[in-house]
Amino acid sequence: MSLSASDAWSRLLDRARDQIPIHTSDQWLAPLAALEFDGATLTLAAPDQFAVDWVSSKHVAYLDSLGPVCFGHPVKVVLKVQDERRTRSQMDLFVPQNEASIEPLKADNTIVLSQLNDRYTFGHFVIGKSNELAAAAAAAVAEAPGTSYNPLFIYGATGLGKTHLMQAIAHRILQRDPSVRVTYITAEQFLNDVINSIENRSMNEFKRRYRQSDLLLVDDVHVLAGKQQTQEEFFHTFNALYEAGRQIVLTSDRPPSEIPRLEDRLKSRFEWGMVADVSAPDLEHRIAILRRKAQMDHLEQTIPDEVLHFIADHVQANVRELEGSIIKLLAFSSLRHRVVTVELAREALRDKLRASDAAPVRSTRQDKVHNIQQAVAAEWGVTVDGLTSKTRTKVLTVPRQVAMYLTREIHGLQLVEIGAAFGGRDHSTVIHSLERVTQMCKEDAAFRGRVEKVRETVRHTQW
Numbered sequence: 001m002s003l004s005a006s007d008a009w010s011r012l013l014d015r016a017r018d019q020i021p022i023h024t025s026d027q028w029l030a031p032l033a034a035l036e037f038d039g040a041t042l043t044l045a046a047p048d049q050f051a052v053d054w055v056s057s058k059h060v061a062y063l064d065s066l067g068p069v070c071f072g073h074p075v076k077v078v079l080k081v082q083d084e085r086r087t088r089s090q091m092d093l094f095v096p097q098n099e100a101s102i103e104p105l106k107a108d109n110t111i112v113l114s115q116l117n118d119r120y121t122f123g124h125f126v127i128g129k130s131n132e133l134a135a136a137a138a139a140a141v142a143e144a145p146g147t148s149y150n151p152l153f154i155y156g157a158t159g160l161g162k163t164h165l166m167q168a169i170a171h172r173i174l175q176r177d178p179s180v181r182v183t184y185i186t187a188e189q190f191l192n193d194v195i196n197s198i199e200n201r202s203m204n205e206f207k208r209r210y211r212q213s214d215l216l217l218v219d220d221v222h223v224l225a226g227k228q229q230t231q232e233e234f235f236h237t238f239n240a241l242y243e244a245g246r247q248i249v250l251t252s253d254r255p256p257s258e259i260p261r262l263e264d265r266l267k268s269r270f271e272w273g274m275v276a277d278v279s280a281p282d283l284e285h286r287i288a289i290l291r292r293k294a295q296m297d298h299l300e301q302t303i304p305d306e307v308l309h310f311i312a313d314h315v316q317a318n319v320r321e322l323e324g325s326i327i328k329l330l331a332f333s334s335l336r337h338r339v340v341t342v343e344l345a346r347e348a349l350r351d352k353l354r355a356s357d358a359a360p361v362r363s364t365r366q367d368k369v370h371n372i373q374q375a376v377a378a379e380w381g382v383t384v385d386g387l388t389s390k391t392r393t394k395v396l397t398v399p400r401q402v403a404m405y406l407t408r409e410i411h412g413l414q415l416v417e418i419g420a421a422f423g424g425r426d427h428s429t430v431i432h433s434l435e436r437v438t439q440m441c442k443e444d445a446a447f448r449g450r451v452e453k454v455r456e457t458v459r460h461t462q463w
Helices: 005-016 022-029 049-058 060-065 067-071 132-143 162-176 187-200 203-211 228-243 264-270 283-296 305-314 319-336 342-348 364-380 394-411 415-421 427-443 445-462
Strands: 033-037 041-046 076-081 152-155 182-186 215-219 247-252 274-277
Touching: 005 022, 005 033, 005 041, 005 060, 005 067, 022 049, 041 049, 049 060, 049 076, 049 132, 060 067, 060 076, 132 152, 132 162, 132 247, 132 274, 152 162, 162 182, 162 215, 162 247, 182 187, 187 203, 187 215, 187 228, 203 228, 228 247, 228 264, 283 305, 283 319, 305 319, 305 342, 319 342, 364 394, 364 415, 364 445, 394 415, 394 427, 394 445, 415 427, 427 445
Parallel strands: 041 076, 152 247, 152 274, 182 215, 215 247
Antiparallel strands: 033 041
């Protein structure tokens, strides 16, 4: 019996979820709609061209490989933009355009251009595995503001390029149309503006100033957490801009769902468009970043390539620290009147280097995580190597999720750090693990008891 397109896609998607993280499949694969299936080709509809390009480059090859498993013969997956979406903006899916609450204003740009860093452009941004989704989404927003991924929410740890991408969007849009009204602020500035407007009884001016923007860029939006009056004003500002088809870009140190004391209505709105993360760059990416900085500052002849490799290998925290290391090295070289060499870099950056290049000593934090992994492994009858492996069988998945959950709860590590400690897993996998264990603890008393047992074991061991 021949399968319908819907049944074929359902079968393929179920199989793909065995290997693709749930967050990824829900965000990129689940929204695809089955159009046609002739036995050899499965045609799927994506919401827009960006989704077509992204899924094609990241997942189609894997989907194609599942054909013999799912159908007994090869099947090619083809993507196209859904016809009705070709002529509709993203706004049409939520709010009728005639309900826009902002009238066009003949006003100068609201941005103070000196706030934008001239170096924070797409041309100066180095793309790697840790930031390619966020960079691609930012580029799409810059080309079609208000229609592609509105709002764009970029999250990640400090110094990984969130602000760079946000400002790159503004630079690209202003380059194309200098008359665009851009507002670039930090959430703290927004908070202060609300306070001052209340004190000065100038809320109408406050609302007019923000709601006439064509592009609103807000850095560190997690700062709004717990500020009820400010969240109220931001909610109405967000709605006014969104309903008028104006582009909103936000950054935070964590995804919307993890921002504490943030109103649910704001969390849901922050997730309406695209939520993309940036994580710590790997070694190759760090080397590329340092080379780009050397080129920008014309330092190719000053800093040898082996020194860049040395810095990239030892400075791993974030991009900002990488750039700071270059500045410190150059200052040290100038002060000592010595040329830049690996030995000079070792001397200048000694506070950043590992305790031993030959045999790095495990940090206290690493030891604590390892203790949790050992305790969980003993309780569930598995090995620590299994918890950090790529294997996704249920016998390992559940204890791995518990270990991630306890690592977050007891030590408060960032998502990227937890992912790195468990085989290099991404933010979405860690988030899903935390949510899954929380839910299982609520539903299963026996499971909750096992988690409590491990928690007490770890605490008695470490304190």
